[in-house]
Amino acid sequence: MPSGPDARCCRVPSARAALFEAPFALVAHDTQPDPVFRYGNRQALALFESTFEAFTALPSRLSAEPANQEERAALLERVTRQGFVDDYRGIRITRKGRPS
Numbered sequence: 001m002p003s004g005p006d007a008r009c010c011r012v013p014s015a016r017a018a019l020f021e022a023p024f025a026l027v028a029h030d031t032q033p034d035p036v037f038r039y040g041n042r043q044a045l046a047l048f049e050s051t052f053e054a055f056t057a058l059p060s061r062l063s064a065e066p067a068n069q070e071e072r073a074a075l076l077e078r079v080t081r082q083g084f085v086d087d088y089r090g091i092r093i094t095r096k097g098r099p100s
Contacts, residue, residue, distance in 0.1 A: 027060075048063065049095050049096050049100070
């Protein structure tokens with residue numbers, strides 16, 4: 001069984017590759033009360049300075065500075081209402097603790 005993005009993304013190989021290689025960061029997380037990332041494409045992994053395995057074990061709240069938690073909550077509310085957002089811009093924290 002493959003691991004990494006090939007194991008959890010689209011079933012169509014060309015779509016899977018296109019999403020993983022997209023020129024923008026693409027992330028997804030689950031719907032637990034404390035959501036955990038379930039996908040990050042190559043751009044997202046580079047921005048977060050992470051591996052796929054480490055990223056998909058990260059609670060998404062840890063990707064925002066504590067001072068920006070209210071902004072993150074508003075973002076998640078928009079996602080809940082709309083199903084996705086495509087205009088988000090903000091500072092996130094890398095796996096190494098640096099702003100990204």
